[in-house]
Amino acid sequence: MxxxxxxxxxxxxxxxxxxxxxxxxxxxxxxxxxxxxxxxxxxxxxxxxxxxxxxxxxxxxxxxxxxxxxxxxxxxxxxxxxxxxxxxxxxxxxxFVAGEPLSKRIEAAGRLDVAETMSIVAQAAAALNAAHRGGIVHRDVKPGNLLVRPNGTLVLTDFGIARSDLVGQLTAAGSVLGTASYISPEQATGGVATH
Structure with missing residues (x-):
């Protein structure tokens, strides 16, 4: 232990x-x-x-x-x-990313204002684009895996169930992993999540 x-x-x-x-x-x-x-x-x-x-x-x-x-x-x-x-x-x-998960930030605020929401969405999209260009599909993007630093910058974490074009998927074929509220339709039906 x-x-x-x-x-x-x-x-x-x-x-x-x-x-x-x-x-x-x-x-x-x-x-x-x-x-x-x-x-x-x-x-x-x-x-x-x-x-x-x-x-x-x-x-x-x-x-x-x-x-x-x-x-x-x-x-x-x-x-x-x-x-x-x-x-x-x-x-x-x-x-080590000093900050808090977006899920806690949303929980504390109830909801985020439009400017902060758009900033977070744009930053997450840029991070995902970089991962996709590197051949990696995250497959578990959710507020708990997005860390917000005190200055408002965002960091995508937890690539634990990611799929890589070079390595294949980390999970066993045919298994469905992810957070039910956030998984893509492809994942939910046992298909392959793509860029």
Whole structure:
């Protein structure tokens, strides 16, 4: 079981769990070598036991690391480590984005004004366009995966169920993953989500 102060691969100290999702937990962490704050996504133990999933996960991490856009979370590293309790952790290291999920911003405000809404839509569209040009379809765009920095800039996160033209889909063929309120009709019917 992971807890704060665990150090992965002798480098990434987990400081605080900041989110939990269907694939694992995201931690605010410290990169002890470069002396910077990062986000570390640690996969669920059930996913770690599937070698095909891990191979696709690492291939997708390599492709994501090659994407460069201010509206897409930057991937720095991925790896695995044995834990003190005998378990194993497979993880992805990303930039830490200071801000809040759009879902919390909407919840607090009730609704956003037109100017802020249009800014968010334009920024999300630009990030998705950059991912599409890189051959990646996110497949889980929703307010919880859009982080808004204090200055109003937006960052698209959580490419956990993304599909890549170069790697294929991260999920098993024929399975439907995503958030029901936000998935595309293609995904809902078991089809292939495209750009």
């Amino acid at each position: 992971l807890s704060s102060e665990v150090v992965l691969s002798g480098r990434y100290r987990l400081d605080e769990r900041v989110a939990t999702g269907g694939m694992g937990d995201v931690w605010r962490a410290s990169d002890l070598i470069l002396g910077r704050q990062v986000a570390v996504k640690v996969l669920l133990p059930a996913l770690v036991s599937d070698p095909d999933f891990i191979a696709r996960f690492r291939a997708e991490a390599r492709i994501m690391a090659a994407l460069r856009h201010p509206g897409i979370v930057q991937v720095f590293d991925c790896g695995e480590d044995d834990l003190p309790d005998g378990g194993r952790a497979d993880y992805l290291v990303m930039e």
